[in-house]
Amino acid sequence: xxxxxxxxxxxxxxxxxxxxxxxxxxxxxxxxxxxxxxxxxxxxxxxxxxxxxxxxxxxxxxxxxxxxxxxxxxxxxxxxxxxxxxxxxxxxxxxxxxxxxxxxxxxxxxxxxxxxxxxxxxxxxxxxxxxxxxxxxxxxxxxxxxxxxxxxxxxxxxxxxxxxxxxxxxxxxxxxxxxxxxxxxxxxxxxxxxxxxxxxxxxxxxxxxxxxxxxxxxxxxxxxxxxxxxxxxxxxxxxxxxxxxxxxxxxxxxxxxxxxxxxxxxxxxxxxxxxxxxxxxxxxxxxxxxx
Numbered sequence: 192x193x194x195x196x197x198x199x200x201x202x203x204x205x206x207x208x209x210x211x212x213x214x215x216x217x218x219x220x221x222x223x224x225x226x227x228x229x230x231x232x233x234x235x236x237x238x239x240x241x242x243x244x245x246x247x248x249x250x251x252x253x254x255x256x257x258x259x260x261x262x263x264x265x266x267x268x269x270x271x272x273x274x275x276x277x278x279x280x281x282x283x284x285x286x287x288x289x290x291x292x293x294x295x296x297x298x299x300x301x302x303x304x305x306x307x308x309x310x311x312x313x314x315x316x317x318x319x320x321x322x323x324x325x326x327x328x329x330x331x332x333x334x335x336x337x338x339x340x341x342x343x344x345x346x347x348x349x350x351x352x353x354x355x356x357x358x359x360x361x362x363x364x365x366x367x368x369x370x371x372x373x374x375x376x377x378x379x380x381x382x383x384x385x386x387x388x389x390x391x392x393x394x395x396x397x398x399x400x401x402x403x404x405x406x407x408x409x410x411x412x413x414x415x416x417x418x419x420x421x422x423x424x425x426x427x428x429x430x431x432x433x434x435x436x437x438x439x440x441x442x443x444x445x446x447x448x449x450x451x452x453x454x455x456x457x458x459x460x461x462x463x464x465x466x467x468x469x470x471x472x473x474x475x476x477x478x479x480x481x482x
Contacts, residue, residue: 195223198292199239200272207232209282216338220398220408221297222351225290226334232282236272242298242315243272244291244354246330253283256319264320267327271358273315274298289330293355301359304407308363316362323361329354342431342454342464344394346424352397352408360409374418379404383415391431392452397423427454432468435461439477446473 195201195215201223204210209232215225247254251264257279264286272278274295299310306313329350336347375383382403387395400423401411415423431453438449450461465473 195225195292198223198241200236200241200243200290201225201292203234203236204229207234214338216347218338218348218351219344219394219396220348220352221294221300222348222355223292224333224338224347224351225292226287227290228285228287229282230285234280234282236276236278236280238275238277239272240274241295242274242293243270244293244326244358245270245272246289246327248287248289248331248334250284250286251282251288254286255281257281259319262320267322267324269318269321269323269326269330271315271318271321271362273317276317278317289334291330291333291351291354293351297355298359301355301407301409302363304401304405305356305359305409306363313363315358323357326354326357329357337460340456340460341394342428342456342460343424344396345400345427348396348398349408349412349422349424352412356407356409373414375404375414380418387427387430388434391434392454394454395427428464428468431455432465435465435473436469436476439473440480449473 195217201215204227205212207229210227210229213226213228215223217223247264247266247268249266251266251268254264255262298315302308302310302313333347333350333354336350337343338347383400386400386403397408397412400415401408404411406414412423415426419426421429435449435453438444438452444452446458446461450456450458453461455461455464462472465476469476
């Protein structure tokens with residue numbers, strides 16, 4: 192996906208003197224996210240070159256589309272804004288909303304790998320102020336993650352892919368007769384373990400791992416869990432922490448260097464994750480092996 196600054200929906204809000212960007216990030220796999228606050232504004236979207244999923248987190252009861260003035264938004268209301276759509280919006284009062292942007296290429300890939308359908312025959316349908324508690328819950332989970340932390344890339348991209356897959360399945364559905372498979376084959380498991388263990392210091396997205404098995408992210412995540420007993424992001428975190436414990440026991444490397452070697456952007460983030468898992472700090476763990 193192009194950088195956030197080239198996405199039309201992102202650009203339109205970013206130009207507004209009323210809208211405030213709280214934070215944003217590119218999540219990999221042709222996906223990006225942004226968290227916005229806005230008030231007393233008007234926005235027009237003219238045939239963007241990307242798709243947008245939107246969730247109102249707070250406010251929005253005075254927000255409406257110009258062509259549908261009688262239908263108002265509200266907390267946890269969702270919108271689907273396809274590429275090439277046109278819409279004009281009026282925002283009355285305060286609103287806080289999250290956006291998930293994804294490329295037309297990622298939509299096409301989902302059609303093929305998840306739905307087993309020809310992308311040219313499918314279109315993302317525009318929807319305004321949907322009620323979908325599960326999807327809204329995912330948006331709330333997404334905004335509480337650290338999008339800038341490389342060590343969280345697999346978790347954020349996994350959640351974003353869940354949201355995209357949910358949209359595709361709700362709008363199109365699986366091809367009749369298509370069934371989810373069981374777990375991953377033995378050679379796929381070996382390949383994944385080798386890749387993950389050799390890239391513990393790198394940001395890894397769900398799309399990267401799924402592509403190694405020629406699966407959609409939706410199918411891959413479920414088959415991975417069946418094979419390994421953990422979701423991909425939890426397995427990756429466990430391997431990173433295991434490598435960190437090895438380095439703490441066997442080397443005198445500073446915590447900052449160990450953090451980077453294990454995929455964490457800072458010693459503080461590494462310490463927080465280590466404490467959550469081990470009920471103690473990395474320093475305390477290392478000291479226990481020096482006695």
